[in-house]
């Protein structure tokens with residue numbers, strides 16, 4: 001709805017000073033008395049961006065007058081920096097030379113979600129104030145999420161704070177293993193593909209090469225109970241049943257993985273007759289067979 005002029009409603013208000021604060025241009029004339037104020041070429045106030053102090057000691061500035069038209073967040077950030085610097089200035093504490101560097105205090109655990117679910121979770125629809133109330137009150141229009149909605153929304157998070165999309169996992173799976181089970185869109189900028197978290201389940205053999213080469217720990221491989229799981233920042237990309245050694249019960253890996261390896265390395269996972277044996281048990285069995293059968 002756009003404003004409509006009300007005929008005859010114009011009137012004059014007596015004022016000592018009128019400050020135009022529409023965030024488009026700094027009115028330098030109103031600061032004419034501050035002769036030593038330094039200005040940028042854009043006509044904004046020149047400040048030290050760490051302390052927000054102007055060229056006049058003891059005078060600080062922040063907001064659009066410094067940055068030019070920008071967001072409220074940037075203005076609030078500048079205001080906070082200025083407030084800290086003013087406190088230091090008045091307390092006689094030296095000002096920092098460099099801006100404070102954000103330090104990660106801890107890493108929030110990822111929420112585990114199967115890939116098939118991750119791809120279909122929708123953003124919850126937020127309740128809004130009715131149109132009548134909006135017209136007649138100043139109440140908040142967006143009424144917020146319930147706790148369950150917040151939890152659902154959190155499950156959509158891709159945890160880009162952990163996976164930095166370097167593409168190493170995609171490269172290893174495609175070029176070293178020759179499997180191409182990972183399709184994380186736009187990691188290969190020359191050959192962009194749509195992201196498909198579900199394709200991994202069809203192709204992946206859970207060899208763990210991608211996890212072993214992930215520099216941030218975003219990709220993990222884990223044996224849990226009788227399954228091996230491949231997990232990317234909480235999204236379960238694949239889970240396969242483990243095969244256990246018939247002799248000692250040791251987990252040897254999922255069948256797909258053993259088949260892949262046995263095609264390349266004859267000694268691994270000796271499938272002798274009806275028995276599936278790990279390397280150590282297969283070696284023992286061969287040694288016993290040799291002792292029993294070789295002529296003295």
Ligand code: SF4
Pocket residue numbers: 162163164165166167168169170213214215216217218219232
């Ligand atoms: S999962 Fe690891 S290796 Fe793969 S893109 Fe993310 S950070 Fe890089």
Ligand code: SF4
Pocket residue numbers: 172173177179180181182200203204205206207208209210211230
């Ligand atoms: S675990 Fe799966 S996705 Fe990772 S490299 Fe091996 S086959 Fe590829």
